[in-house]
Amino acid sequence: MNKKPVVVDCGIDEVLIINNKAIKINYLSGKQLIELLNRYDVTDINTVSFDEYEATEEYKKYPSDIYSSVNKFLHV
Secondary structure (H helix, E strand, C coil): CCCCCEEEEECCEEEEEECCEEEECCCCCHHHHHHHHHHCCCCCCEEEEHHHHHCCHHHHHCHHHHHHHHHHHHCC
C-alpha cells in the first residue's frame, strides 16, 4: 500500500479512498467492511470532510482520478 487510506465524508455518503480507488462504504455491513479493510491490510484510517480532502496534497496530485472516482460512486 503506497498511501494511507482516508474516509471522505461526502454528506450522505462515506467513501474510502485507498490506492487511488474510491469505494462507497456506508451501505456495507460490518462484516463486508472488515473484509474490505483486511483485503487492503488497513490498520489506520483518517476521516475527513470532502472540503478537507480537496485541500490535501494527495488530492492536488491526483485530482481528476480521485474526483471522478468519487463522483462515479456517488452518482453525481
